[in-house]
Amino acid sequence: MKADIHPNYPVVAVTCSCGNKFETRSTFGKALAIDVCNECHPFYTGKQKTLDTGGRVQKFADRFGAFGKKA
Template identity: 85%
Template sequence: MKADIHPVYVDIDVTCSCGNKFVTRSTHAKALPIDVCNECHPFYTGKQKTLDTGGRVQKFADRFGMFGAVKKA
């Protein structure tokens, strides 16, 4: 390998907006503030919400929910 062409890979402090702090490695070489982490992201915490904006889920269910089903008279 050629010498002196690779960036410096150092430990950096990462701080989330929720207050969680951890150390990782990066070529950024500065402290890194982030908005979400594994402690506060809804996917990892299990606190996800399904948002139904403007009844879109119900509209989809009305159109395609009974697709292929036989209607009773």
């Protein structure tokens, strides 16, 4: 590898809007403020919900629910 071509990669502090703080490395070089992290994101916390806007899930099940069922 060539010398002196790689960017500086310091340790930076990351603060989430939920208050969680951790350290990582980044070429950004300054402290980061983020909106979601693994402690508050619904996918990782198990609080994710499927939104049924206007009964679309039921409408799909009504139209295509019979496919794949054996008589």
